[in-house]
Amino acid sequence: MSEQITLYSATVCPYAHRAELALKEVGVDFKRYEIDLNNKPDWYAPKINRASKVPALAYGGPDVPPDQPSPDSTKIPESLVLLQLIPELYPGRSTLIPKDPIVLAQARVFIETFTNAFMPAWSAFLFKNADDAEEQMRAALQWVMKAKTHKYAVSDEFTIADAAIGPFLARLELFLANDVGKFTEGRGSKFITALRADESFKPFWDYLDLIKGRESFKKTWSPDVVLAQMKTRL
Ligand SMILES: N[C@@H](CCC(=O)N[C@@H](CS)C(=O)NCC(=O)O)C(=O)O
Known part of the structure; x- marks a missing residue:
């Protein structure tokens, strides 16, 4: 057992x-x-x-x-x-840990670099209402598009790299689209609308949709509860 x-x-x-x-x-x-x-x-x-x-x-x-x-x-x-x-x-039950040690190393580098590129922009937008929040976030998401080399982040299969960043990207979209954050009212939704209209960000939305479409994601994602809890934490 x-x-x-x-x-x-x-x-x-x-x-x-x-x-x-x-x-x-x-x-x-x-x-x-x-x-x-x-x-x-x-x-x-x-x-x-x-x-x-x-x-x-x-x-x-x-x-x-x-x-x-x-x-x-x-x-x-x-x-x-x-x-x-x-x-x-639980070996052999998921694709999370790539079999090839080089790809695993790339997944780890992806996570580490994402943390450095994304977290300051996340905090600048959601919690600090920084003057250059849009600029910072655009650069962070551009980094995601550039760093992603396959269907998923580092492989054609879903790995720890995708599982590490998906929860942040989905919340970013949710919080900004609903203007939930410590930023000027309307700033988040305006940013998301502009990003959606910008053809150069299509690969980013496609990648996010791919992650959000996985069964594991759907079973663990309750946007209404996430939003309600986030509101109590601001
Ligand atoms: N480095 C930790 C960070 C975890 C973390 O910061 N969790 C937050 C919630 S998102 C937390 O529990 N904060 C404690 C609190 O709010 O009192 C990890 O990767 O697990």
């Missing part, structure tokens, strides 16, 4: 979404426990993740209710660690 898996998650969180995508891609049964980030349970930090962040996985140990975690399960935080661990626990 396989070990029990409990994922502590929050629907709004793109990092947690990475782990959920990996679990769905490998097709394993798991328990999911929603953490209210505005009102975290007292036991969460001491018993699951000292950093008090989602995602975190409780692996193995007895089959207990998620809100009564056992000291006998192994607790593992950090989305990128989980994105690697989950397919490694």
